[in-house]
Amino acid sequence: MRLSGVAKRFGPVRALDRFDLELRSGSMLAVLGPSGCGKTTALRLIAGFERPDAGTVDVGGRRVASSGASVPPERRRVGVVFQDFALFPHLSVRDNVSYGIRRDPDRDVRVDELLELVGLRGDDRRMPHELSGGMQQRVAIARALAPRPDVILLDEPFSNLDQALRTQLRAEVRQILRDARQSAIFVTHDQGEALTLADEVAVMARGRIEQVAAPEVIYAEPSSPFVATFVGVANLLPAECRAGIALTRFGPVTLIGRRDKRREGRALSLLRPEHFLVRDAPDGPASADTWQVIGRRFSGSEILLEVRATDGQRVWVEAGGQVRRLTIGDRVELRLRDIETVAFAPSAGLTARSRDEPAAREALEPVEPPVH
Amino acid sequence: MALPAVLRRPAVVTSDRRPPVALLAVVAVIGVLAMLPLAYLVIRAAGADERALELIARPRTVELLISSVVLSAGVGLGAMLLGVPLAWLTTRTDLPGRRAWTVLTVAPLAVPSYVLAFALIAGLGPRGALSGALESLGVERLPSIYGLPGALLVLTLATYPYVLLATRATLMRADPALEEAARSLGDSFGTAFRRVTLPLLAPAIGTGALLAALYAISDFGAVSILRFDSFARAIHVQYRSSFDRSGAAALALLLVAAAFALVWAEARVRRRRAALQVPHGARRVARVVPLGRWRWAAVAFCATVVGLALLLPAVTITYWLVRGLGQGEPLQLLAHPIRDSLVAGAAAAAVAIILALPVAFLVVRYPGRLASIAERALYGAYAVPGIALALALVFFSLNVVPFLYQTLALLVLAYAVRFLPQATGTTRAALMLIGPRVPEAARSLGRSPFQVLRSITLPLLRPGLLAGAALVFLSTIKELPLTLLVAPTGFGTLATQVWGAANEGFFARAAAPAAVLMLISLTSVALLLRDGERSA
Numbered sequence: 001m002r003l004s005g006v007a008k009r010f011g012p013v014r015a016l017d018r019f020d021l022e023l024r025s026g027s028m029l030a031v032l033g034p035s036g037c038g039k040t041t042a043l044r045l046i047a048g049f050e051r052p053d054a055g056t057v058d059v060g061g062r063r064v065a066s067s068g069a070s071v072p073p074e075r076r077r078v079g080v081v082f083q084d085f086a087l088f089p090h091l092s093v094r095d096n097v098s099y100g101i102r103r104d105p106d107r108d109v110r111v112d113e114l115l116e117l118v119g120l121r122g123d124d125r126r127m128p129h130e131l132s133g134g135m136q137q138r139v140a141i142a143r144a145l146a147p148r149p150d151v152i153l154l155d156e157p158f159s160n161l162d163q164a165l166r167t168q169l170r171a172e173v174r175q176i177l178r179d180a181r182q183s184a185i186f187v188t189h190d191q192g193e194a195l196t197l198a199d200e201v202a203v204m205a206r207g208r209i210e211q212v213a214a215p216e217v218i219y220a221e222p223s224s225p226f227v228a229t230f231v232g233v234a235n236l237l238p239a240e241c242r243a244g245i246a247l248t249r250f251g252p253v254t255l256i257g258r259r260d261k262r263r264e265g266r267a268l269s270l271l272r273p274e275h276f277l278v279r280d281a282p283d284g285p286a287s288a289d290t291w292q293v294i295g296r297r298f299s300g301s302e303i304l305l306e307v308r309a310t311d312g313q314r315v316w317v318e319a320g321g322q323v324r325r326l327t328i329g330d331r332v333e334l335r336l337r338d339i340e341t342v343a344f345a346p347s348a349g350l351t352a353r354s355r356d357e358p359a360a361r362e363a364l365e366p367v368e369p370p371v372h
Numbered sequence: 373m374a375l376p377a378v379l380r381r382p383a384v385v386t387s388d389r390r391p392p393v394a395l396l397a398v399v400a401v402i403g404v405l406a407m408l409p410l411a412y413l414v415i416r417a418a419g420a421d422e423r424a425l426e427l428i429a430r431p432r433t434v435e436l437l438i439s440s441v442v443l444s445a446g447v448g449l450g451a452m453l454l455g456v457p458l459a460w461l462t463t464r465t466d467l468p469g470r471r472a473w474t475v476l477t478v479a480p481l482a483v484p485s486y487v488l489a490f491a492l493i494a495g496l497g498p499r500g501a502l503s504g505a506l507e508s509l510g511v512e513r514l515p516s517i518y519g520l521p522g523a524l525l526v527l528t529l530a531t532y533p534y535v536l537l538a539t540r541a542t543l544m545r546a547d548p549a550l551e552e553a554a555r556s557l558g559d560s561f562g563t564a565f566r567r568v569t570l571p572l573l574a575p576a577i578g579t580g581a582l583l584a585a586l587y588a589i590s591d592f593g594a595v596s597i598l599r600f601d602s603f604a605r606a607i608h609v610q611y612r613s614s615f616d617r618s619g620a621a622a623l624a625l626l627l628v629a630a631a632f633a634l635v636w637a638e639a640r641v642r643r644r645r646a647a648l649q650v651p652h653g654a655r656r657v658a659r660v661v662p663l664g665r666w667r668w669a670a671v672a673f674c675a676t677v678v679g680l681a682l683l684l685p686a687v688t689i690t691y692w693l694v695r696g697l698g699q700g701e702p703l704q705l706l707a708h709p710i711r712d713s714l715v716a717g718a719a720a721a722a723v724a725i726i727l728a729l730p731v732a733f734l735v736v737r738y739p740g741r742l743a744s745i746a747e748r749a750l751y752g753a754y755a756v757p758g759i760a761l762a763l764a765l766v767f768f769s770l771n772v773v774p775f776l777y778q779t780l781a782l783l784v785l786a787y788a789v790r791f792l793p794q795a796t797g798t799t800r801a802a803l804m805l806i807g808p809r810v811p812e813a814a815r816s817l818g819r820s821p822f823q824v825l826r827s828i829t830l831p832l833l834r835p836g837l838l839a840g841a842a843l844v845f846l847s848t849i850k851e852l853p854l855t856l857l858v859a860p861t862g863f864g865t866l867a868t869q870v871w872g873a874a875n876e877g878f879f880a881r882a883a884a885p886a887a888v889l890m891l892i893s894l895t896s897v898a899l900l901l902r903d904g905e906r907s908a
Contacts, residue, residue, distance in 0.1 A: 049552055049659070073555035074564075080556040086549035090571045099567075100557030147558060 001046065001151045001183065006055030008041055015041040017207040019055065023151065023183055028174070029212075030194035031187040033204030034230070039187040042204075043153045046185070047080050048073035060150035079144030079152040084160060085136045087128040093139050094124035100147040114142040117176055134165050141173060145180055152177070154186035158193060170197055191231050195219065203227045221257055221342050228270050228342075233304065235315045239269040239343055246343045249313075250276075250336040260342050267343040273304055273318040275339045281331035291315070293330045307332060391738035398730045399746045406753035406789050409764035410628070416767050417622045427610075427619040428626065436623075440603040440630065443523055443595075444585040450528030451584035454677055455535025456577055461670050463543045465661045473674045475898070480681035481533040482893035484850045484867065486593030487886045489526045490874035491685035492517055493597065494692055499877065501691045523600040527588045529681040534587070535580030542576040548658035561661075578641040586634045589627070590757030593852040593867075597874050603627045604759045608853075611763060621767065624760035635755045689887045696880030706884050713849045713865040713889075716780075720787035720848040721795075721841040727788060728795035728840060735796070736803045747796075754793045761790060762857035769858075778860040786854055791847045795840035802836025803829075839900065846896045849889065 001023040008016040015038040023029050031039045044050045045057060048064065048071060057065040059078055064071040087096050097114055101107045115121050118138035128136060137157065144152050157173065158166045174197050177184050188194050194201045195215040202212040203226075211223040222228035225236055239246040239253070244261040246253045246269040253269060255261050281290040288310060295306030303319045305326060317334060319326055326332065427433065461467045462474045480488075494500050496517055517525070550572070554564035592604040604627065611620040663670055697703070731750065735743045753761070765786050769777040776782040810832070811824045819827065852867045859868070866885040873882035 047552070047556055049555070072560070073552070074558045074560055076556075078556060080553060082549040082553060084547065084549060086547055086553040088550060088553070088568055088572075099554070143553070143557065 001060070001185070002058045003042065003046065004056055006042075006045060006052045006057065008038075008045060008050060008053050014207055016045070016052075019208060021202060021209060021212070023185055024200075025183050026181055027199040028177060028184045028186070028197065030198035030201045031185060031204055032191060032194040032201055032231070033187075033189065035189055037204045038207040039189075039204050040155055043080075043155055043185065043187055046151070047078050047153055048076050077147070077150045079147065079149035081137075081140045081144050081152065081154040081157055083156045085140040087136055087139055087143075089128050091128075092124065093120060093126050093128070093131070096128065096139055097124075097142045097146055099143060110146060111142075114145055117145075117179060118142045119172075133161050134169055137161065137169060138172075138176075141176060145176075145182060149182075151183045151185060154184060156188055157186055158188075158190075166193075173197075195231070201231075203230060205230075222270065225268065225344050228344075233273050233316050235271045235273070236268040236344070237271055237313070237315070238346070239267050241265060241267045241343055246341070248336075250334060253336065254340045255343055256340040257342060263343055263345070266346045268346055269343040270341050271315070271336070272341075273316045275337055275341070276315070276317040277335040277337055278305070278317050278319050278326075278332050279335075280326075281333045289333055290331045291334055293326055293328050293332060296326075296328055305332075307334070391734055391740075391742065395730055395734055395738075396742065399734050402727050402731060402789070402792070403746050403749040405785070406750050406792070409761060409768045410753065410756060412768040412772070413621055413625055413628070413760065413764040416618060417625045428622050433623070433626075436601060436603050436606050437626070437630075439520070439601055440589055440627075443520065443527070443600070443602055444589040444634075446520075446524045447527040447531055447588035448581040448585035450524060451532040451535045452577055452581045454528065454532035455580060455584075456539050456573070458532070458674065458677065459536050459539035459543055461674065463540055464658055465663050465670070466667070467663065467670050467674070468667060469671070473678075476678045476682065477536060477674060478533050479894060479897060480529060480678075481537075482846075482897035483530065483681065483685055483890060484593065484852070484870075484893070485526055485530040485587075485591050486597055486852060486867070486871050486874065487689075487890060488530055488681070488685055489522070489594035489597040490870060490879070490882050490886060491688040492522055492526055494874070494879040494882070495684055495688035500879070501688055518599045520600060522598040523595050523602070525680075526594045526598065527591055528584075529677070530591075530594070531584035531587045532677070532681075534583040535577060538576040538580035538583075539573055542573055543658075546572055546658075551658075575641050579638055582634055582638040582641065586631060586638070586755065589630055589634065590759070592757070592759045593871055597871065603630070604757060604853075607759050607763065611857075617763075617767065620763055624757075624763045627757050628760050631755050631757055631760075632752075635752075685886075685890065689883050689890065692879045692883035693887055696883055699880065701880050701884070703884060705881070706888065709864050709866045709869040709885055710888060712863055713867070716784065716787065716855070716863075716865055717845040717848040719780075719784040720791065721845040723784055723788035724792055724795040724844040725799070725837050725841050727792055728799045728837075731792070731796045732799040732803050736800055750793050750796065753789065754791075758790075758851065758853035759857075761786070762853045765854070765858050780860055780863065783854070783858050783860070783863070786858055787848045787851065788844070790851075790854065791844040794843040794847060795837075798836045798840035798843065799833065800836075802833045806832050842896055842900060846893060849892065 001021075003019060003021045006016050006019040007014070008019075019038070019042060021029075021031070021042065031042060033039045041050065045052055045065065046059065051070045052065055052067060054067050056063060059076055062071075064076050088099065091099065093115070094111055097111045098107045101110060104110060111124070112121070115124055118141060120135060120138055120142070123131070123135065128139070131139065137160075141152075141154075154173075158169060161169060170193060186197070195218070198215060200212060201215050201218045203210045203218060203222075205226050211218060211227050213221070218227065218231055222231060222234075225234075228234040228236065237248050237250075239248040241247075241255065241260075241263040242265075244255050246255055246267060248269050248271070250271075253271075255263065291307035291309050293305050294308050294314070297304045297306075305317050305319045306314060307317060308314045315334070458473075458477045462470055462477060467473060496502050498516070516522075546569070550568050551564050554568045555561070559567060589602075590604060591602075592608065595602045596605045596608065603623065607620050607623045607627065610623060611617060614620070731746060735747055756764075765782065766777075769782055773782075806829065811828055849865060850867055851865075852871055855863075855865050855868050856871070859865075864872075866889045869885040870882050870889060873879075873885075
């Protein structure tokens with residue numbers, strides 16, 4: 001599956017712009033981006049519900065869309081799992097799943113096999129309105145899998161489910177798609193979903209792909225301040241780069257990646273909250289090295305503290321172990337662990353996001369940690 | 373409009389809260405009021421003598437029954453054939469001038485069937501405008517539009533908006549992802565429409581078509597102008613021509629039974645539809661289907677329907693109006709019917725609103741068995757064909773409350789009770805929007821129940837009450853059989869004026885009241901539609 005140079009406008013809105021994306025057979029790709037970045041449009045172009053203004057779409061080695069011609073959705077061999085599942089309300093579970101394979105002589109066997117796969121073996125006579133949200137989700141997946149599509153697209157597949165169900169279904173769906181050896185693309189605005197589910201994550205902003213990489217790489221080596229701040233909590237701190245080392249106010253940090261190793265001069269280095277060691281500051285007058293806790297966010301497994309230096313610099317840090325009891329107003333000292341990180345050109349935030357002023361400003365400062 | 377109010381009947385919800393006795397008593401009185409004439413009709417028919425029974429058993433009755441069934445089946449089918457394509461064209465396609473067609477294709481809802489029938493014979497009939505024009509060209513005879521063909525055409529044109537509105541509402545609510553899912557599973561556009569869209573629309577189409585059929589079987593005005601022997605017309609003839617009115621009562625009861633059979637069928641269709649609804653999240657707007665080279669065929673289709681249902685009456689009425697004025701047709705004849713229409717409409721609207729308030733309160737605030745019984749009784753009365761209700765009222769008032777016979781009070785009460793579901797429909801919708809918390813908040817701020825009603829509930833209800841009053845007003849001035857049979861001597865509305873003149877062939881005399889009636893109707897429907905769009 002490949003999209004290259006795809007552009008799509010809706011009136012004055014440029015939904016996609018020179019958009020490139022590639023999916024290796026059998027793998028799962030997450031398209032991650034804020035609302036309105038064009039990720040659903042990308043899916044609809046692949047499925048054939050929209051036509052590209054420019055560029056080409058290939059599925060299973062076939063050209064299915066170019067600016068001139070477009071293969072209709074029914075002949076693309078692309079399965080879709082819709083955000084609201086879109087189960088046919090007048091058909092039973094079995095009839096929903098067999099909808100796309102009615103000419104297949106073995107369809108009953110295939111449906112049984114799929115219902116087994118999604119764990120709905122005994123529910124084949126039930127109607128969609130009798131099913132819970134999670135069951136509807138599984139029927140939708142079985143239905144999309146039935147015609148053995150070349151690729152299956154999932155549009156925000158878990159957004160209609162409650163938190164507990166979401167976590168459980170994520171793992172289940174991943175397993176179902178793995179077992180079916182199914183290539184899949186799903187779009188989401190939830191970074192946790194993208195990082196835990198996908199083999200590769202494509203981060204999107206403003207109609208373009210910012211970075212495509214394995215989840216670990218996206219987190220540890222983001223290619224832009226936008227990616228760094230959108231995935232996880234990021235502190236972007238001024239640093240001087242020289243010979244593969246970024247000199248920050250906390251001391252030198254090794255840079256990773258060839259591009260970053262060659263970087264010289266002023267830059268913004270990425271420091272994640274877990275990069276810091278936090279300990280109580282000794283009593284006495286505040287020095288340049290003491291930080292005051294000004295915010296606190298508890299999320300069960302971790303505590304994030306927002307701390308401020310005397311010169312006004314703010315940083316989000318993770319408070320582990322004995323410093324968990326720290327509260328607002330307390331003073332701490334920070335040290336960096338032995339880490340490697342990336343650095344961006346000082347203007348990177350502005351040039352890469354020149355069309356997006358507010359995001360650029362956010363990128364230069366640590367953003368608020370998203371609440372999961 | 374009558375249709376959405378009828379469609380909005382809610383599912384029965386039970387509640388533990390006990391309604392106040394006073395409220396129950398008031399609603400019970402209203403319910404009895406609604407059902408009393410009918411009950412009396414049953415008693416009267418049951419007491420009918422041998423001759424009346426013979427009347428029912430004779431072949432002529434069977435013939436009438438068959439022609440009424442043929443008419444209502446034909447109209448139901450015709451309404452589907454017009455309503456479904458129009459609904460699809462105006463919601464899902466790039467039809468040129470789509471917004472205008474949306475309004476124009478619904479507008480015929482405002483044209484009473486007898487005005488349409490009058491327009492048809494005065495325009496295309498043997499002594500009509502067209503044959504008058506053709507006579508000078510040497511054409512002597514046009515194919516007859518009296519009888520079944522005319523009745524089918526007129527009633528189909530008058531009722532297809534029911535199918536159109538029901539289908540439109542479902543098409544707009546339907547999740548476009550369903551069609552897309554079918555496409556992604558290998559269906560072509562046409563196949564997806566047949567396998568997914570049509571089955572989902574079927575209940576709505578069915579409901580609309582049944583309402584059209586119900587309208588056709590109950591219609592009195594159009595069939596009598598077009599000289600089509602349906603049950604409704606036969607009842608009127610029987611009533612007017614014979615001294616023994618038990619026969620008419622028995623026939624009316626048969627008609628009521630036929631109408632209830634249709635209502636029952638409609639309720640079944642609706643129940644199936646309720647089961648089909650699946651809760652969904654936010655929905656996207658459906659993609660516009662390009663019509664391509666079919667565009668102008670689609671426009672021609674819309675234009676033909678609108679031309680027959682709106683333009684033809686307008687042109688015909690204008691033609692005869694101008695001709696009548698030219699021949700000195702006195703316009704002051706209009707003053708009386710206009711005054712009577714306004715008086716009857718306003719009084720009926722006011723009474724209906726007063727009656728609707730307690731019913732709506734009971735249904736919304738104390739849902740349960742009692743509330744649903746009260747509602748069913750009112751809807752039952754609503755489904756009774758006008759001619760049967762009119763007869764029942766005549767018998768009832770003559771024999772039980774003779775001091776009310778031939779009084780304006782009885783007529784107004786009859787209108788109000790008949791159109792009460794329209795008023796309760798809008799009042800209930802408004803009341804549901806307020807919810808019980810708002811008045812409760814006012815109570816907690818130190819206001820008495822009565823103060824809350826006056827300062828919070830009534831002001832918030834006002835739009836709903838006004839909409840209900842407008843609907844009842846509109847229905848009242850269009851109502852024919854009730855006015856014809858129950859009104860005091862000398863009292864005549866625009867409706868009876870049009871019908872009387874058209875029935876006697878005085879086209880020029882019918883034109884002026886028909887023009888006024890159409891203007892009032894179209895204006896009110898336009899206002900109601902605009903409010904509907906805004907609140908939707």
